Amino acid sequence: MLLKALFMEAIMISENTKAAREQVFITLYQKAFPAVAGYISKMGGCFEEAKDIFQDALVIYYEKAASGQIAIQTNEKAYLLGISKNLWLQKYRTDKHNVPIDGFCTNAVDETETLPATEKLIHYLETAGQKCMEILKAFYYDNLPVNQLAELFGYTSTRSATVQKYKCLEKVRDAVKQKSLTYEDFLE
Known part of the structure; x- marks a missing residue:
C-alpha cells in the first residue's frame, strides 16, 4: 500500500512528476513483471x-490511479497480475479465432495411408496379442463402457474386464519400455 501512496503522490505533484512517476513505474516493473511474465x-x-x-496493464493501472478509481484490496503486484491475466485471456479469446493461413496444412494426407507412427503403435498392440488388441480397440477406439466390454468378451463381471484391460495395457507398456520408446516416438 506504500507504493500506492507514492504513486498517487507522484501523480498529484506537478513539479518533478516525470522523475517520480518513472521511479514508481520502475518499482512496479521490478515487483510485478516477473510474475506476469x-x-x-x-x-x-x-x-x-x-x-x-x-505495458497495457501499467497504462490501465495509471489511468485508474490518476482518475481516483483504483481500489486495491491486496497489493499492487497482485492488482497488476490480475489486470494482466484479464488482458491475456481477452487477447487469447480474440486470437484463437485468427489462425494464420500458414498454420493450415496444404497437402492433404490420404486417410488410407498409414503413417510410420501408426504402424509402430499397431506393432506394439499386436505384441500384446489379438484378444488384447480387440479389448483395447473396443474400449479406447469404440468407446465401449466396461460393462459392455465384459458382456462382449464373455467376462463374468465388469471387474474381470477391467483387470484384463489393465493387463493388456501393461503388456503394451512393457513392450514399449523394452525398446525404450517415449511418447514422442509415436507423434506424427
Missing part, C-alpha cells in the same frame, strides 16, 4: 507478449 509463459505466450500485456 511467468503467468503468460505458463499460458503459452512469449516474452514479447508478456511485455506488451504488462
Whole structure:
C-alpha cells in the first residue's frame, strides 16, 4: 500500500512528476513483471507478449490511479497480475479465432495411408496379442463402457474386464519400455 501512496503522490505533484512517476513505474516493473511474465509463459505466450500485456496493464493501472478509481484490496503486484491475466485471456479469446493461413496444412494426407507412427503403435498392440488388441480397440477406439466390454468378451463381471484391460495395457507398456520408446516416438 506504500507504493500506492507514492504513486498517487507522484501523480498529484506537478513539479518533478516525470522523475517520480518513472521511479514508481520502475518499482512496479521490478515487483510485478516477473510474475506476469511467468503467468503468460505458463499460458503459452512469449516474452514479447508478456511485455506488451504488462505495458497495457501499467497504462490501465495509471489511468485508474490518476482518475481516483483504483481500489486495491491486496497489493499492487497482485492488482497488476490480475489486470494482466484479464488482458491475456481477452487477447487469447480474440486470437484463437485468427489462425494464420500458414498454420493450415496444404497437402492433404490420404486417410488410407498409414503413417510410420501408426504402424509402430499397431506393432506394439499386436505384441500384446489379438484378444488384447480387440479389448483395447473396443474400449479406447469404440468407446465401449466396461460393462459392455465384459458382456462382449464373455467376462463374468465388469471387474474381470477391467483387470484384463489393465493387463493388456501393461503388456503394451512393457513392450514399449523394452525398446525404450517415449511418447514422442509415436507423434506424427
